[in-house]
Amino acid sequence: MAFAPNFPPVEPHICVKGGLEAIAFYEKAFGAENTFKQLTEDGKRVLHANLSLFGGSIMLHDEFPEYKNPDGENDVMSPVTRGGASIALNINLARPADVDAAVNRAVAAGAALIMPVEDTFWNARYGRIRDPFGHVWAFNAALEAPAGE
Numbered sequence: 001m002a003f004a005p006n007f008p009p010v011e012p013h014i015c016v017k018g019g020l021e022a023i024a025f026y027e028k029a030f031g032a033e034n035t036f037k038q039l040t041e042d043g044k045r046v047l048h049a050n051l052s053l054f055g056g057s058i059m060l061h062d063e064f065p066e067y068k069n070p071d072g073e074n075d076v077m078s079p080v081t082r083g084g085a086s087i088a089l090n091i092n093l094a095r096p097a098d099v100d101a102a103v104n105r106a107v108a109a110g111a112a113l114i115m116p117v118e119d120t121f122w123n124a125r126y127g128r129i130r131d132p133f134g135h136v137w138a139f140n141a142a143l144e145a146p147a148g149e
Helices: 019-030 096-109
Strands: 013-016 033-039 046-053 056-062 088-092 112-119 124-130 136-142
Touching (some): 019 033, 019 046, 019 096, 096 112, 096 124, 096 136
Antiparallel strands (some): 046 056, 124 136
C-alpha cells in the first residue's frame, strides 16, 4: 500500500462545535500552528482547517447539521452534540516531564482534567484531558526502565 506523499499515513479529522474557538484553543493549549483555514461565506464556521501539533497534524471542521448523507443521516457531529467522544487522541511525548507540562498547559487553557497525570503500571507517565469541544486527549511518555531490567 502506498501513502500519499507529504501527508501522514493517519491524520485525524475532527468535528467541533465552534471551529474558530477550537483553533484558538488548540493554539493556546497545545501550541498548534494553523497551516490552512477555509471559512464559510459568512465567515462564521470552519469548512476545513489543518493544524500542525506535536509533530503531526489534524484536520478540523465545524458541524453542519443542515447537511445530510444520501441515507438521510448526519454522521459528522461533534462530541458535544453526540454526548461524548468515541476516541482519544493519543500524544506520545519524549519525556515524562513533558506529560505534566502538556496536561497543565491544556488545563490552564480551559480543558477538563479527566485522568490526573500519574506513573502507570505499563511503565509510562500518563494523563487525560477533555478539551472544551468534547475531544479526549491522552498524553503519554515512557518511564525509564527500572534498574536491572
